[in-house]
Amino acid sequence: MSANRWLATGNYFTTYQEEQRIFFTAIDRLLFAFFLAALFLWPFFVELDSKYMLVIDNILVAVIAVLGLNMVTGFAGLISVGHAAFVGVGAYTVACCARIIGDQHVLITHAWPLMILVSGFMGAIFGLVVGLPALRLKHLYLVMATLSFQMIFEWTIGFMDFFNQGQTIYVGRVVWFTGEVGRNEHYLFWYYALLTVVVICGFAVRNLLRTRYGRCLVAVRDNDRAADAMGMHPGFTKVYAFGLAGFLAGIAGSMHAYLYRGVGMESFTLHESIQYLAMTIVGGLGALTGSFFGPAAIKILDLQVESLAEWALNYLPSTMNLATALRPLSFGLVIVLFLMFEPRGIANWWRILRSYVKLWPFRY
Amino acid sequence: MKTNKISIWLIVSLVAFMLAIPASSGAKVYKLGLSLAITGPTSDAGNPYAKGVEDYFRYVNDNKLLGQDTIDCTIRDDKYETSITKRNFEEYLDMGIVFYLNYSTGSTLGLKRDFEEVKMPTIPASFHAGNLEDSNYIFLPIASYSAQAIGLAEYVVNNHEGKKPKVALFVHPSAFGRGPVDDVKKSVAAGLNMEIVEVVEHGQDLDNTAMLQRFKSKGVQYVISQTVQSPVAVMLNDASRLGLVAKTFGEKGKFTFLGCHYTGGNDLIALAGDAAENFYWTTSYIITSEPGVGRDAQLALAKRYGRDDKAANSHNYANGVMVAQVAAETIKRAKARGVEITKESLYEELLAMNGINAFYPVTTVGPVTFSKDDQQGVDTLQLYVVEDGNFKSEGTPFIPEYTGKIK
Numbered sequence: 046m047s048a049n050r051w052l053a054t055g056n057y058f059t060t061y062q063e064e065q066r067i068f069f070t071a072i073d074r075l076l077f078a079f080f081l082a083a084l085f086l087w088p089f090f091v092e093l094d095s096k097y098m099l100v101i102d103n104i105l106v107a108v109i110a111v112l113g114l115n116m117v118t119g120f121a122g123l124i125s126v127g128h129a130a131f132v133g134v135g136a137y138t139v140a141c142c143a144r145i146i147g148d149q150h151v152l153i154t155h156a157w158p159l160m161i162l163v164s165g166f167m168g169a170i171f172g173l174v175v176g177l178p179a180l181r182l183k184h185l186y187l188v189m190a191t192l193s194f195q196m197i198f199e200w201t202i203g204f205m206d207f208f209n210q211g212q213t214i215y216v217g218r219v220v221w222f223t224g225e226v227g228r229n230e231h232y233l234f235w236y237y238a239l240l241t242v243v244v245i246c247g248f249a250v251r252n253l254l255r256t257r258y259g260r261c262l263v264a265v266r267d268n269d270r271a272a273d274a275m276g277m278h279p280g281f282t283k284v285y286a287f288g289l290a291g292f293l294a295g296i297a298g299s300m301h302a303y304l305y306r307g308v309g310m311e312s313f314t315l316h317e318s319i320q321y322l323a324m325t326i327v328g329g330l331g332a333l334t335g336s337f338f339g340p341a342a343i344k345i346l347d348l349q350v351e352s353l354a355e356w357a358l359n360y361l362p363s364t365m366n367l368a369t370a371l372r373p374l375s376f377g378l379v380i381v382l383f384l385m386f387e388p389r390g391i392a393n394w395w396r397i398l399r400s401y402v403k404l405w406p407f408r409y
Numbered sequence: 410m411k412t413n414k415i416s417i418w419l420i421v422s423l424v425a426f427m428l429a430i431p432a433s434s435g436a437k438v439y440k441l442g443l444s445l446a447i448t449g450p451t452s453d454a455g456n457p458y459a460k461g462v463e464d465y466f467r468y469v470n471d472n473k474l475l476g477q478d479t480i481d482c483t484i485r486d487d488k489y490e491t492s493i494t495k496r497n498f499e500e501y502l503d504m505g506i507v508f509y510l511n512y513s514t515g516s517t518l519g520l521k522r523d524f525e526e527v528k529m530p531t532i533p534a535s536f537h538a539g540n541l542e543d544s545n546y547i548f549l550p551i552a553s554y555s556a557q558a559i560g561l562a563e564y565v566v567n568n569h570e571g572k573k574p575k576v577a578l579f580v581h582p583s584a585f586g587r588g589p590v591d592d593v594k595k596s597v598a599a600g601l602n603m604e605i606v607e608v609v610e611h612g613q614d615l616d617n618t619a620m621l622q623r624f625k626s627k628g629v630q631y632v633i634s635q636t637v638q639s640p641v642a643v644m645l646n647d648a649s650r651l652g653l654v655a656k657t658f659g660e661k662g663k664f665t666f667l668g669c670h671y672t673g674g675n676d677l678i679a680l681a682g683d684a685a686e687n688f689y690w691t692t693s694y695i696i697t698s699e700p701g702v703g704r705d706a707q708l709a710l711a712k713r714y715g716r717d718d719k720a721a722n723s724h725n726y727a728n729g730v731m732v733a734q735v736a737a738e739t740i741k742r743a744k745a746r747g748v749e750i751t752k753e754s755l756y757e758e759l760l761a762m763n764g765i766n767a768f769y770p771v772t773t774v775g776p777v778t779f780s781k782d783d784q785q786g787v788d789t790l791q792l793y794v795v796e797d798g799n800f801k802s803e804g805t806p807f808i809p810e811y812t813g814k815i816k
Contacts, residue, residue, distance in 0.1 A: 094499070095503055099496050204582075210584065210587065211583070211584075212515065212583075212584045311492075312492060351493075355486050358447060369449055369452055372448070
């Protein structure tokens, strides 16, 4: 450790334990505490419209889902293009319960934290099952396996009466200590619920990566044969990576269901899976901070392109419907540009910025 | 001198008072919201629809149809995604809208509970009968898809020559498409003398040869579609290529194609070309290929606001104009009653729109009637058929008989 516990201009690790610290300096810890406090306190000082609260809540849902995808794709190196289906498993767990026992049942409205956990475990079970092909498949072939899960999920939901053929299944309003969470406080309530879950999941993932199991993920990603030779179990590691990703996706899905007070198929399509993948790439594959930056960047980009498309509609000829193309075009362009010029994603910018601040006023 | 001063002060005070009157009884602005797909899937329908709504409200404001008061309708693109529609709706609520216009079946079903919760009178562009289940605040502008499909089925039964007609249903793989299937089946069970041979949920097929050959082998003579134009155009083109399009209604060994509101219109003719000949289509809207007051009004409105021919002649432009007409008329009536314009008063006004209070917009083939038990606006339908590249009326407006029998 550096001589000054508040500031460090370089790495002075003398033990492996030091290298695994979550906060390297006291100022890191303090700044994080302030940031966290700010995240919890700002709604007391700034009143946002429901529209923007919904956008923020949506970003937080995506953060939880992308934490899972980053685990399997970023840290374990297993590309999954069926992540939205795992999110869907979580959402439909709540929806199915609502359909069977009624959406106003006490389990749905009062025991919602339990429902969220159950959805997470359901996602984990599906993740473990879908992860089984990872024992035998790699690269593009594994992509196809996850894609087929996405297709099977969409078909099952879209055609089975039990799932209302993909149309909305309603979920009742939840009850908190203060009573039923009404329309006026709905988005704020879920902001706090989501933020709490994001913080817990963020720390859980960060801690996992410090453990033997977390380091196994990275080792298997870098070279599974070498990892095998070192005594790790690549097959088990790959399957549990899918299981963990499924768990986080399931939690994200159930919170999505509660946030929208209903579950419909269109939030869990292949397009959404690609979008989660894009969030992971743009944020930074294999970087924990990337799981936060990616969803925020893509969702905000989406909003901006929406406004641009609306504006462009007034000037572009309607026969060509060019405004429709703006969204996929900008989306694809961002992914390509990041892959070409910044494959380590926004997380790398964050790393560079931190290094710069660490050494300031000296040159890097 | 003193008297003069007093007179001047009196005049100044009077002028100030006169000036203050209009300020205190100032013009009101009624906020409305419309969320629809201007870009993305189904934007070919959403685009003219949005123009219709926008133009009619501009017309209302420009011509002072509400006196000094004006309508401010915010139109947002939702890209056919329920999550964006929800966001738009929340924004509209924050803006304090008194009337809401929605678009797709999915988002209408998805937001149904929100409409109930905030008691917001809502008119969607979706005519799905399921929108009305457990709902008090959704009002369909015209007869439901179910009524349309049943109307087409009745036309088949009434005009078919020979034994029981064999019919296939070609539907969109969603609630929008599936909605009428059960109701048509119920009508058959209730005595509508026809056989439903197959119900096909189309995918994004670019070739329907196999399906059409299968229909042929099963003796299907009529295909009733409930979807959007492009899959119907693909099917018509394939049938034409195979020489399977009936030249006259019910021609043996060939298919007679029929479709509900969103399957037809000029876009279908543009997509299918000659293959669209003899396509039977039903809707409650007037069309611009037939002379009439409605056509003249629609074209004049589109011309006034500089719309191109495609938009001006679209039945979805008429669709947009009509819902705007209903919204404006509701406000007008509430104003005439002297009540404050709120979502509650507009809801009450909509429920009173029946009997002698029925509303007659020139853009539809029948009057708009709403009540507590009737949340479908125009109950009458008109059948159109493509002749020489244009839709022509076939018979007079009708109300499907079996819609009442299967209730």
